[in-house]
Amino acid sequence: MVELRRLRYFVAVAEESSFSRAARRLHMAQPPLSNQIKQLEEELGVRLFERSSRGVHTTDAGELLLEEARRVFALVEGTVNMVQRVGHGEVGRLTLGFVPSASDELLPPILSSFGERYPDVDLFLREMRPDLIVQRLHEGQIDAGFLYLPLDDASLDVECVSREPLVLALPAKHSLSSEEQVDLASLADEPFILPARYRRMPGLYGQVTEACRQAGFTPNAVQKDVWLMQTIVGLVAGGIGVALVPASVQNLRRKGVVYKTVPGLSPSVELGVVWRSDDRGAVLRSFLQVARDTPQKGTGDPSKTA
Amino acid sequence: MVELRRLRYFVAVAEESSFSRAARRLHMAQPPLSNQIKQLEEELGVRLFERSSRGVHTTDAGELLLEEARRVFALVEGTVNMVQRVGHGEVGRLTLGFVPSASDELLPPILSSFGERYPDVDLFLREMRPDLIVQRLHEGQIDAGFLYLPLDDASLDVECVSREPLVLALPAKHSLSSEEQVDLASLADEPFILPARYRRMPGLYGQVTEACRQAGFTPNAVQKDVWLMQTIVGLVAGGIGVALVPASVQNLRRKGVVYKTVPGLSPSVELGVVWRSDDRGAVLRSFLQVARDTPQKGTGDPSKTA
């Protein structure tokens, strides 16, 4: 079986037109080099060099082999590079699922810095409900997802990438809209608009109800299972009720809605990445690293409260 | 340095999706195979397989390597074939020099059988004087030549490929033209047409004069240094004189010329191949073998005498 080592030796000898010089270039002694070439000639059944005491020169067959061997090395070298790039997650494809909220402030900087660092990775983005994210992850349809934590699934790994407080969204004409800040307990009897809840995924719904529980009441749901923040804010503007929403929602400066910071809201709302624990895909790993390293600007800064 | 052995092992494992099965296919034990793959992964710095207790499957990088490795093997295999074909003289080019006489009966069967056996060798044919054949050989302009023997050149090898007797060419109206055969001695006073002679190359000229010397006379040259047999025969037809020519010249059945066998002409005229002793070219070797193996039909058969 012809091996690349022999071909490398052959090329060196052919290029140097001398066993001694080639041996020097290869950092080895001349006799073993002669041996290797001899064995190469034997296994090909072809004489590759015409020997003389004043150096050597290739036969026709040797000349051909020289050209082809260079081709082989170029191919092998290119292959190694490609494989390493793919192996290190620099090339490939990545499909992401995400809840719409993630596209407001969280995803853009991550995607942009990932696209910069790994220009040869094709990104596919799919907006979807958090329960579908989990399902599609298991099906292998997506490589990672962004959704509200926590998430309880043993075969999925989760990491928090953004933490923001809840803020209160009030109709502008609400009696409390003139206050500096509003105590959560004072909302015990207010009609609440609650976000959607999904099986085994407390998510935002869990955060809101937990906050109310700690304030000593169970929210009085006038409307529930609202999927989009945008819709919640719309309902608030319509005076249907009040809502606790992630601070970044304040960016939707909708007319008829005012946002109030709520003191003592300890449990922050967390958005996180999810992926299959057994997925060792290099592209995924690279993406997760970028997601970790991308700083999130202080979303939901109270100074932005309108 | 990545070696083909490792790649072969890798392909086997990838194709079998199992170390054990691959090891069986490779006629080796499983542990060293695991080792080799491990080392390949280490030297690439890339994980190639996802292992599990129920077999293995390739990573993205492994998938790419599988495709590329197959490419590499195809290229290497093709290269080996090509090199062997060239090395065995089945592909290439060959340039021949020859004296015109060689193209009468000697060359055609050789060229045809060579062309049949080695269709991928390009043949280049150059008609030239014998002294030029020697010179061009030394210059490397031609690979082999066909000329009249003997030839005295230490750096050239010679082999006889055709042997034919001399016959006498007489003007039709010559007094001896009615004889069955003509004794050479009876031509002692005849005007002779002698072929060309070249430095250090007795050739046909040598054969003719030697024949006369053995018959006890020196030919009386009425015309000498005639290059082409055709010309000699023409001069004979013109009654200028007589000539001793190789038997195959009888094929030129020129009006006004009769050919007579001459008894006791021991030294036969020899046409031979010449090549550089130090030329180990495989194409040349193949050609020489064909030249040796190609049977020459009985040239100069006396029955053809006109």
Place this chain on the structure above:
DNA sequence: TAAAAATACTCCATAGGTATTTTAT
């Protein structure tokens, strides 16, 4: 627990080194 891969060791084939001879200029 059963099947497959990984680990630990042992051994040997062969790549590579050293000393020397051969060859051709």
Place this chain on the structure above:
DNA sequence: ATAAAATACCTATGGAGTATTTTTA
């Protein structure tokens, strides 16, 4: 006489085998 390649012989790296442990379905 010199310079380079071939030969002969020795050493040692690493490839391959055997026995065993680890892992996961």
